[in-house]
Amino acid sequence: MTISPVFPGTRTQGQAARLPRLVLAVSVLTLAAACVNGGNNKFDWDLRGGAGNTSEEVRQATASRPVADANGILSYPGYQLAEARRGETVASLAARLSLNPAExxxxxxxxxxxPLRAxxxxxxxxxxxxxxxxxAGAAAGPVDITAIATTALDSVGSGAPAASPAAAGGGKxxxxxxxxxxxxxxxxxxxxxxxxxxxxxxNGLDADLTVREGQTLIIPVATAPAPNPEPVPTQPGAGSPTPEPPSAKEPLPDEKTQPAAQKPKDTPASPDLGKQATGASATRLAMPAQGSIIRGYDKKKNQGIDxxxxxxxxxxxxxxxTxxxxxxxxEQVQIVVIRHADNLxxxxxxxxGLTVKKGDNVKRGQKIGVVRAASPSFLHFEVRKGVDSLDPMTFLK
Structure with a gap:
């Protein structure tokens, strides 16, 4: 067999013929990788029954996830569910609730x-x-600060008492x-x-939406039906009618326009906002405690900063x-929630050592208490828009 040398910058005839196919194969693999890894996991791996479109626009609007009680129990007339805590197994969850682990x-x-996921x-x-x-006097165990702060928000809203777990989802x-x-x-x-x-x-599924045979799932309660636009009936082969634009019914009114380059009359001078900025306005929120960040924000694991x-x-x-x-x-860990402008x-x-009570109006930088003694001692701080958590660092920088 004779081997012909190939010098840099040259191609053999066979290589030139295979190049378009190689480029096509690489393009297909790159596109598939982008769909899975770079497309926010929108790629539909589950193309069953020809259902290739998983658009959420046609799904029913659903209520928020029901909130369990302090023991992690969701109670309904026909059944009860238990919410697993971090690090629990089936046996430890059953022991916590005084149930038979095998059952x-x-x-x-x-x-x-x-093992169970939180x-x-x-x-x-x-x-x-x-x-x-x-x-009273019982030893305090590990405290899930994120869960504590989220629970505190149940009592904040329109002023009405928080709904019981069984009443979540519209009482259904x-x-x-x-x-x-x-x-x-x-x-x-x-x-x-x-x-x-x-x-x-x-249902607390993992990021891969894994389910197992025999697992019991609860179906989110719908708060509104899926959109169902009525199609305009047409004759076969006639095509869909083109909607008439509003401008076709009545002519547009006459208006006097002014060239864009010409400055309108009586235009006030633009204020110099840089001269008006103060230390308080430069940062939207003040640091609630003096110290370093020991745990950052994570939308799924830590909905605030420590x-x-x-x-x-x-x-x-x-x-x-307010x-x-x-x-x-x-565990007697105290939580304070303050409402600001724009539903923040x-x-x-x-x-x-609280120095405020519910209903008090507070000023920026006003002392509301002191950091609780713990090992280590820290303040958990969250910023929320309604019930949705936001990264506090974007407001503190």
Whole structure:
């Protein structure tokens, strides 16, 4: 066999013939990778029954995920669900609720020692009582600050009392669905005409929307029907009618225009906003505690920031507003919620020695308490627009 040398910058005849096919193959692979990795995971892996369009515009609007009680229980007339905590297994969850681990595992198609994700819902084989009240003097365990701050927002809104877990979703009991072999979160969502995102949020599914055979899912409660525009009837082959523009009915009124380059009369001079800026207006929110950021914002894992600060150091209002809520979790960790203009909320978790009460008007930088003693001591700080969390650092910089 004779091997012909190939010098840099030259191509053999066979290489030149294969080049277009190679470019096409690379282009196809690049496009597929972009659909999966760079397209916000919009690629539909589940093309069953010819349903290639997973557009959410045709899905029903659904209520927010129901809020469990302090013990992680969602109670409905026909059943109860338990929300798993971080690091729990089926056995430890069953022990926490005084249930038989084997029965809990069997009801959820799991093994007794299977690990659970935080927020994952398990169907309870029998009913349990409401969450017990905290025992005075009991040792405090690990505290999920994010869950605490989110719970505090339940009492903030129109002033009405927070809805009970069973009343979430408009007071309706969600339909239960047992996952059959071959089903996916996408096919189940389509069957009930809800979005896969809502199904995942309501059931605490992982980022891959993984479901298992025998798993019990609750279907998000619809708050509005899916849009159903009525098509305009046409004769076969006639095509769709073209809508008539509004300008075709009446002529536009006469108007006197002015050249863009000509400055309108009586135009006031533009103010120099740079001279009017102050230290308070340069940053939208003030730092609520003096210290360094020991844990940053993460939309899924930490819906605020943790500011490492000395125990007993001052906690101040990040902006002027009204104290909308003061509450505690079962471990007596105190939370303060302040409402500001434009429906903006700031949440302060881990505050002791409060100097304000619910309904008080506070000024920017006003002391509202001190940092709670802990190991380590820190202040958890959140910024929310309504109930949606925002990155506090975008307001503090």
């Amino acid at each position: 809990v595992a069997r009801a959820n198609a799991l093994q007794v020692n299977d 927020g994952e819902l398990l169907l309870l084989p029998s009913r349990v009582s409401a969450a017990p009240q905290p025992v 009991e969600p339909v239960r669905h047992t996952v059959a072999r071959g089903e996916t979160a996408f096919t189940i969502a389509r069957a009930y005409n809800v979005s896969a995102k809502a199904l995942a949020e309501w 500011i490492g600060a000395a125990a007993g150091s001052a906690v101040v209002a990040a902006e002027g507003g 104290v909308a809520a003061i509450t505690k979790d079962t 909320l700031t949440v302060y978790a881990g505050v002791d």
